[in-house]
Amino acid sequence: MNYVIIGASASGMSFAKELRNLDKNCNITLISRDENVYSRCMLHHIISGHRTLKDINFVEDDFFNKYNITWLKGQTVNDLDVNKKILYTDKRSVKYDKLLIGSGAHAFIPPIKNLRESKSIYALRNIEDALSIKDALETKEKIAILGAGLVGVDVLVSLLEKNKKVSIIDMADRVLPLQLDKRSAKVYERKFIEKGASIYTSAKVEEVILDETNDPKAIKLQGGQIIECDMVIVATGVKPNIGFIREGSMEINRGIVTNDKCETSVENIYAIGDVRGVSPIWPLAMKEGKIAARNMVGGDERITDSFALRNSMNFLGVPTVSIGQVNPPDETYEVLTEEGSEYYKKIVYKDGVIYGVILQGEIDYCGAYIELIRNKIDVSHIKYDPFNIGYGDFFEISENGEYKFKAVV
Numbered sequence: 042m043n044y045v046i047i048g049a050s051a052s053g054m055s056f057a058k059e060l061r062n063l064d065k066n067c068n069i070t071l072i073s074r075d076e077n078v079y080s081r082c083m084l085h086h087i088i089s090g091h092r093t094l095k096d097i098n099f100v101e102d103d104f105f106n107k108y109n110i111t112w113l114k115g116q117t118v119n120d121l122d123v124n125k126k127i128l129y130t131d132k133r134s135v136k137y138d139k140l141l142i143g144s145g146a147h148a149f150i151p152p153i154k155n156l157r158e159s160k161s162i163y164a165l166r167n168i169e170d171a172l173s174i175k176d177a178l179e180t181k182e183k184i185a186i187l188g189a190g191l192v193g194v195d196v197l198v199s200l201l202e203k204n205k206k207v208s209i210i211d212m213a214d215r216v217l218p219l220q221l222d223k224r225s226a227k228v229y230e231r232k233f234i235e236k237g238a239s240i241y242t243s244a245k246v247e248e249v250i251l252d253e254t255n256d257p258k259a260i261k262l263q264g265g266q267i268i269e270c271d272m273v274i275v276a277t278g279v280k281p282n283i284g285f286i287r288e289g290s291m292e293i294n295r296g297i298v299t300n301d302k303c304e305t306s307v308e309n310i311y312a313i314g315d316v317r318g319v320s321p322i323w324p325l326a327m328k329e330g331k332i333a334a335r336n337m338v339g340g341d342e343r344i345t346d347s348f349a350l351r352n353s354m355n356f357l358g359v360p361t362v363s364i365g366q367v368n369p370p371d372e373t374y375e376v377l378t379e380e381g382s383e384y385y386k387k388i389v390y391k392d393g394v395i396y397g398v399i400l401q402g403e404i405d406y407c408g409a410y411i412e413l414i415r416n417k418i419d420v421s422h423i424k425y426d427p428f429n430i431g432y433g434d435f436f437e438i439s440e441n442g443e444y445k446f447k448a449v450v
């Protein structure tokens with residue numbers, strides 16, 4: 042059996058390892074545009090200079106030898122013929138019996154006047170991007186970051202460490218709008234401002250103002266406000282890498298459509314990770330790699346947990362965990378908060394079930410909250426402080442000494 046994998050990142054690598062563990066004899070070929078294996082989540086550490094490419098490798102140095110995988114690195118798949126079961130890279134054609142697509146995503150560059158035309162515009166998706174940004178910072182001083190999500194804020198913190206003058210701009214009314222509420226976002230905003238950042242929220246970029254050489258001079262916001270800059274970093278989301286898929290040959294929506302077994306609409310082709318356009322986060326890509334490998338060799342496993350609404354972060358020494366629905370969707374949800382000078386906690390619940398939690402400053406018991414939210418456990422009978430729910434309230438020890446989740450208290 043010839044298995045071919047597109048992608049050498051979270052999804053492709055986790056799939057390859059699991060597949061080899063399950064089938065010692067099959068042929069596995071992995072094709073990637075990437076020439077190195079590295080964690081994209083760590084790219085901001087390359088910009089800050091805290092880590093090297095070697096430091097952000099997330100597999101063993103001899104991975105491909107150890108798992109007996111042929112790696113066609115530095116090759117881009119340009120075309121896929123699903124009828125003939127063959128794909129074409131820029132260097133050769135490769136036949137497969139079963140194909141795993143883990144081609145991920147690329148940075149989305151929004152249609153803002155002059156943005157694409159401008160020089161000194163960067164996105165952060167690949168190691169090449171991180172190294173280019175690092176090089177550019179040798180001469181650039183005033184950087185505007187478009188987008189205050191996790192990637193934008195990661196970059197912001199790296200640049201503040203380099204003592205650059207940084208402005209971060211987002212349409213939402215706070216930084217990290219998907220992960221935080223206004224109160225918890227404010228804690229970070231204050232810290233960033235103390236370190237010298239300028240923060241523009243509820244702000245829409247109208248135009249990049251260019252100089253005569255097409256370098257950016259400033260960002261113009263709707264309403265006319267001008268933010269001076271000599272470099273722009275775009276962190277406004279991602280789009281799946283699906284350019285090699287022939288139109289009409291596979292079901293595509295925001296990304297490649299799959300069922301919960303990771304099967305695409307084409308027999309013997311599976312897709313996992315960011316290319317599905319569902320929830321572009323690392324742990325989900327890794328988990329889907331395992332699920333797809335097990336299913337491809339005849340198993341029947343499903344994606345049961347989208348991981349979508351679970352984030353942990355630690356910016357400028359303040360840890361935060363955000364789980365589930367942290368901003369109540371309507372008035373039928375109740376909100377409990379507790380705060381001190383160094384911490385903030387919030388629980389969003391309805392009919393005795395917790396739907397979302399923010400823990401900032403003190404993040405104890407976040408694992409227990411994840412289980413309560415995931416399993417929709419009724420906590421209404423817990424009479425004491427809901428902010429002090431711990432593992433002990435919901436976990437029991439089985440006969441073999443293993444801890445397991447006790448659904449009913």
Ligand SMILES: Cc1cc2nc3c(=O)[nH]c(=O)nc-3n(C[C@H](O)[C@H](O)[C@H](O)COP(=O)(O)OP(=O)(O)OC[C@H]3O[C@@H](n4cnc5c(N)ncnc54)[C@H](O)[C@@H]3O)c2cc1C
Nearest residue numbers: 048049050051052074075118144145146314315321322323
């Ligand atoms: C700066 C940054 C910070 C992040 N921080 C976090 C974080 O803190 N937590 C978190 O959960 N997630 C984070 N993410 C998101 C996380 O990195 C992604 O969810 C994860 O990398 C997805 O893995 P993937 O394998 O699906 O795709 P990708 O990592 O995008 O990898 C795609 C692979 O496919 C290859 N490829 C693409 N197209 C082709 C082609 N046509 N031919 C051949 N090869 C191709 C690429 O070379 C690459 O090897 C971050 C991402 C970035 C960029």
